[in-house]
Amino acid sequence: MTNAQPDLSDRKTRLKYKMEEARRELVDTIKNLTDAQLNLPSVNPGWTIYDMICHICGAEPGMEIIAQRILAGEQTMVEGFDINRFNAGQVKKRQGKVVVEMIEELNQSRIRMLALLDRATDEQLNLRGQHPAAGEIDLYGLYVVIYRHEREHTENIKEALVASGK
Template sequence: MDFDLTHGSAILARTPTTLHAWLDGLDTAWTSVNEGPDTWSAYDIVGHLLHGEKTDWIPRAQLILAQGDDRRFSPFDRFAQFEASQGRSLAELLRAFTTQREASLATLCSWQLSDSQLALRGEHPAFGEVTLRQLLATWVAHDLGHLAQIARVMAKQYRAAVGPWREYLPILDRG
């Protein structure tokens, strides 16, 4: 499927609601557990999404749209949530993420992007030249990837408990 701003925005708008419905009020036995060393819990993922919302998607889009002399993105700290989320409850992170996402989508909508603007280019520190369309499509896929990651991390908590049904639950064995 080619990227469509309306379709993509529909997913971006639903991510906070999905996370609230899914995670808010759950026991930390569900939200703080991960898959082992160097993996993330649902709590960590929400913190990561919040950090990205503040420092990644819209700032990079603004840099592309400005078409200044330097269109190189600042590197994104994929682990900043570990420090930024300290001392905050999951409920706080969910509220902050919702507020930040609403602001991001309002900004995105206000731009009324044309096809020619979606084709504008910036420079990713690792990938080189990328288009605004690719950045926005990645934002949507990133959300969906982390929703799937949360489902996998949580499902794995019942890996042993499902007994022989594990054979029919590939989510329990995927990394």
């Protein structure tokens, strides 16, 4: 039995592969963290590793809304949207959840995002909208933002763990 890499020349296949790869690395990094490790400071001032996990959990559902609006041809940004306020609210909303609950939340949001990707045509991947941090972006690029965001924060968590020696 071989673990052949999928044909990454297909855009949707490439996105799915990258998203699954990023998610696997994130889950492997956070699934066995101790309470002491979760309470370590992260690179985000005022956030612990736990808070960063809360943030990651809230990010994908927000991007799901953007994707749905792009596909519907609707305006993707709400007037006066403040990404910092949104992120802080998502962290606060998840306080008290244990990591296993957040992993399940991540799994559910990923199932929805991949289903949305499956339904999108190749032409729809070129539809454009506005992302609060990335600016004007097409649907394909939104998926790239999702997996890169996850990878970035996974690396942030690993760096915080190394820096603490825990």
